[in-house]
Amino acid sequence: MNRPEIQDVLYEAPGPKTRRRIRLFTILALLLLAGLLAAIVRQFAVTGQFQPKYWFFFARLTTWRFLGEGLVTTLGAALVGSALAFGMGFLLMRGKIRGNPVLRWLCTALIEFTRGVPTLLFIYFFFLIVPGTGWKLSAFWKITLPCAISACGVVAEALRSGVNAVPKGQREAALSLGYRETKLFYRIIFPQAIRFVIPSLIAELVIVLKDTTFASIVSCADLMQNAKVLISNYDALLSIYLVVAVIYILINYMLNRLSDRVARLLKGGGSAERRAA
Amino acid sequence: MSISALLTQYGDRYLQALFATWRLTAFSFFGAVVIGIVITVLRVCPISPLRVFGNFYVQVFRNIPGAALLILLVYALPYLNIVFPYEICVLIATVLIPSAFCSEHLMSGMNTIHPGQIEAARALGMTFFQIIRRIVIPQALRSSVLPMTNLMVATMLTTSLGSQVPLRPQELTGIVSYINTRSAGGVTAFAISAALYCLTALFIGALGGWIDRKVRILR
Amino acid sequence: MKKILSVIAALALLLFSISALAEAPAATAIDKAAFDALIASGPVAEDETVAASTWASAVREAGILRVGGTRTSFLFSQLDETDNGIRGFDAGLYELLTRYILGDETKYELTQVNSSTRESVLTSGQVDAVFATYSITPSRQEVISFAGPYYTSQQAILVKAGNQEITGVDSLADKIVATQAGSTGPSILAEFAPDAIAQEFEDDLQARTAVEQGRADAYVTDYTLILNSIVKNPGAYAVAGDVFGPLDPYGIGLPKDSDGVAFVNAFLNRLIEDGTWAKLWKISLGERTGIETVPQAPTVGE
Numbered sequence: 001m002n003r004p005e006i007q008d009v010l011y012e013a014p015g016p017k018t019r020r021r022i023r024l025f026t027i028l029a030l031l032l033l034a035g036l037l038a039a040i041v042r043q044f045a046v047t048g049q050f051q052p053k054y055w056f057f058f059a060r061l062t063t064w065r066f067l068g069e070g071l072v073t074t075l076g077a078a079l080v081g082s083a084l085a086f087g088m089g090f091l092l093m094r095g096k097i098r099g100n101p102v103l104r105w106l107c108t109a110l111i112e113f114t115r116g117v118p119t120l121l122f123i124y125f126f127f128l129i130v131p132g133t134g135w136k137l138s139a140f141w142k143i144t145l146p147c148a149i150s151a152c153g154v155v156a157e158a159l160r161s162g163v164n165a166v167p168k169g170q171r172e173a174a175l176s177l178g179y180r181e182t183k184l185f186y187r188i189i190f191p192q193a194i195r196f197v198i199p200s201l202i203a204e205l206v207i208v209l210k211d212t213t214f215a216s217i218v219s220c221a222d223l224m225q226n227a228k229v230l231i232s233n234y235d236a237l238l239s240i241y242l243v244v245a246v247i248y249i250l251i252n253y254m255l256n257r258l259s260d261r262v263a264r265l266l267k268g269g270g271s272a273e274r275r276a277a
Numbered sequence: 278m279s280i281s282a283l284l285t286q287y288g289d290r291y292l293q294a295l296f297a298t299w300r301l302t303a304f305s306f307f308g309a310v311v312i313g314i315v316i317t318v319l320r321v322c323p324i325s326p327l328r329v330f331g332n333f334y335v336q337v338f339r340n341i342p343g344a345a346l347l348i349l350l351v352y353a354l355p356y357l358n359i360v361f362p363y364e365i366c367v368l369i370a371t372v373l374i375p376s377a378f379c380s381e382h383l384m385s386g387m388n389t390i391h392p393g394q395i396e397a398a399r400a401l402g403m404t405f406f407q408i409i410r411r412i413v414i415p416q417a418l419r420s421s422v423l424p425m426t427n428l429m430v431a432t433m434l435t436t437s438l439g440s441q442v443p444l445r446p447q448e449l450t451g452i453v454s455y456i457n458t459r460s461a462g463g464v465t466a467f468a469i470s471a472a473l474y475c476l477t478a479l480f481i482g483a484l485g486g487w488i489d490r491k492v493r494i495l496r
Numbered sequence: 497m498k499k500i501l502s503v504i505a506a507l508a509l510l511l512f513s514i515s516a517l518a519e520a521p522a523a524t525a526i527d528k529a530a531f532d533a534l535i536a537s538g539p540v541a542e543d544e545t546v547a548a549s550t551w552a553s554a555v556r557e558a559g560i561l562r563v564g565g566t567r568t569s570f571l572f573s574q575l576d577e578t579d580n581g582i583r584g585f586d587a588g589l590y591e592l593l594t595r596y597i598l599g600d601e602t603k604y605e606l607t608q609v610n611s612s613t614r615e616s617v618l619t620s621g622q623v624d625a626v627f628a629t630y631s632i633t634p635s636r637q638e639v640i641s642f643a644g645p646y647y648t649s650q651q652a653i654l655v656k657a658g659n660q661e662i663t664g665v666d667s668l669a670d671k672i673v674a675t676q677a678g679s680t681g682p683s684i685l686a687e688f689a690p691d692a693i694a695q696e697f698e699d700d701l702q703a704r705t706a707v708e709q710g711r712a713d714a715y716v717t718d719y720t721l722i723l724n725s726i727v728k729n730p731g732a733y734a735v736a737g738d739v740f741g742p743l744d745p746y747g748i749g750l751p752k753d754s755d756g757v758a759f760v761n762a763f764l765n766r767l768i769e770d771g772t773w774a775k776l777w778k779i780s781l782g783e784r785t786g787i788e789t790v791p792q793a794p795t796v797g798e
Contacts, residue, residue, distance in 0.1 A: 060578065062577055062578040062579075063577065063578075065577075066577035127612075127613070128612075131613070131616035131617070131619075131620050132616065132619075132620075134620055135620075136620055136621065136622060139607070139608065219607075219608035219609060219610055219613065220608075221567075221608065225608075226577075228568055228699075228701075229567050229568055229574075229575050229577060230577065231701065232567075232568040232569075232570055232574060232701060233570075233574065233575075233576065233577065235728060235729070237701070237705070
């Protein structure tokens with residue numbers, strides 16, 4: 001990727017006149033943004049949302065410990081959910097690529113089904129229907145399972161595109177060396193495919209993490225639910241939800257950064273052939 | 278409950294819910310693309326505060342969970358004396374989140390344009406906005422039809438947020454919870470909504486594939 | 497990553513500096529010391545009493561009482577994150593019951609329930625008992641059994657302070673009225689104010705926020721909850737008219753036809769006789785809503 005990024009070629013090095021114009025617009029934009037920020041702060045002030053009674057408990061360690069406990073549950077659900085989604089997605093992908101026509105059709109249908117139905121519908125299913133069947137599930141699994149099911153189709157498709165991205169020649173070479181299909185897949189194809197898709201798998205983790213915010217529907221004590229306990233204790237809805245939203249954004253932002261970094265690392269470290277693919 | 282009994286009793290509601298989901302999806306997708314384009318222009322414009330703002334916007338709405346955003350809009354904003362009706366709150370949430378992803382798709386769509394084209398356009402004396410409008414956006418849109426198709430499906434999935442507030446009429450997820458807390462709709466109630474979602478997604482996918490074949494730029 | 501960390505640090509610093517300005521406001525908090533002392537002095541059942549009940553024996557065998565309840569019911573069962581104690585009228589009762597069976601009031605395990613899941617946790621055997629401002633109704637009695645009642649409530653109307661239009665249940669027609677989903681609120685509203693436009697909310701906070709924000713004109717719910725909202729937010733709300741509707745008895749949900757009903761009823765009667773019930777009522781409800789006189793305890797087992 002020696003080509004410059006598009007934003008860098010959209011305009012040439014500006015001349016003195018353009019530079020003056022840019023400077024003018026920069027100042028205007030700064031004023032506009034500052035005005036926006038000031039309006040928000042003012043709205044907080046006039047509605048009394050800066051009053052200490054809405055914020056004092058953030059100076060308490062117990063508040064953060066309690067939010068931290070919720071966060072651990074959230075991250076646990078996201079990690080376990082993603083791992084399950086990976087397992088199920090892997091099976092679906094294998095079924096779609098290899099199995100007999102019936103299995104192949106079934107896997108394709110399952111993938112399309114999980115990709116086309118919102119996570120919330122799966123959550124309501126586990127919330128409203130599953131308890132009636134006598135299947136005992138703790139609140140943690142009632143949020144983790146639907147999130148995993150909802151993500152597995154996307155994971156399957158990501159893995160499949162990874163497998164397809166491995167050059168055909170490798171398969172032919174391995175077959176001519178006498179590799180059997182299974183060995184070929186696990187020793188040659190999959191290790192390479194997984195490298196292509198690691199970034200999108202991390203991105204999937206973010207999606208699962210976001211979906212777990214519905215955990216309070218099934219009364220699972222995640223970050224969002226613990227926030228509700230605090231709100232009920234302190235009657236400070238705006239400040240608490242705002243802080244919790246910022247926590248979610250920061251975590252997902254860091255995960256996305258990680259995904260980008262891994263993607264770049266893998267791109268840079270790959271062989272010439274892989275880059276060509 | 279059998280499927281026919283369910284449809285006799287709640288058929289009208291399901292139809293209304295389907296239309297509600299479609300309407301929300303269409304409005305949200307349209308809004309998301311418009312805002313996505315505006316934000317993308319901000320992100321590549323020469324004025325650095327606007328670039329920073331554009332990137333900040335994308336990071337915030339790409340990373341905020343839908344549930345958190347909706348709760349802020351519905352329950353927190355009124356504490357700042359800003360009260361929107363429920364429908365509008367849902368619509369805002371289902372516009373803001375996809376718009377960030379839309380901008381990301383457009384950015385990568387733009388990167389498929391060869392810099393030579395921009396240089397040629399500049400040599401012809403086009404201004405920044407002319408280049409954006411005539412060269413960059415059309416090509417970025419054309420080469421991002423498939424990601425946009427996925428975005429529209431994602432937008433449809435996001436509209437299920439509507440089940441978290443009292444909407445009238447309800448959308449496809451809200452109606453399932455409505456039916457199941459009143460009569461034992463059971464698995465059937467879910468199956469109907471799930472099937473309607475899936476068919477909509479398949480239809481969007483097919484439409485996107487068709488458009489993509491028409492407009493794809495072969496390089 | 498460094499940049500992010502510094503942003504977090506800056507945010508934290510900002511929060512702390514704002515927060516440091518203030519002390520905890522004098523809210524309508526529960527008297528923790530009195531509550532904890534009351535629970536710790538609760539009765540413990542004799543071995544033969546427990547042995548006579550298969551339900552209680554099973555709990556003693558397991559060494560833990562599995563309770564279905566909530567953490568966000570400010571008056572009845574509210575988690576205090578500063579010391580992890582759950583306090584309130586319902587919480588007091590299940591902690592006392594835990595002590596009664598197991599001799600240690602901390603040996604309970606709370607599974608969170610909401611209005612829509614209270615039956616299912618019992619029918620699927622996830623919990624031994626449900627304490628969650630749980631109205632005894634015939635339709636619920638078809639799938640589970642109730643011990644109690646241990647508390648009687650009635651519905652009332654919460655409006656925004658200064659609302660002159662709504663003066664009672666008769667003036668609710670064509671008004672947007674909030675209720676709690678899964679509670680008895682919606683059906684009582686449909687019976688007593690059929691022309692009101694009902695809007696259902698997930699919990700108490702959301703429903704009364706809707707009234708505060710003008711999204712709903714009134715909120716029909718348990719009178720005690722309304723009193724608490726008013727005490728917690730002086731000047732924000734008012735009660736419109738009198739309490740109305742049928743007497744709403746709260747019971748303790750138990751598995752269908754369990755002999756735990758007799759056991760828990762005996763336990764409740766003991767609390768009422770030795771005055772623990774009245775003290776618990778005073779600490780959890782009376783002192784926090786400004787009601788001076790302790791009401792007559794309901795007759796258990798009716």
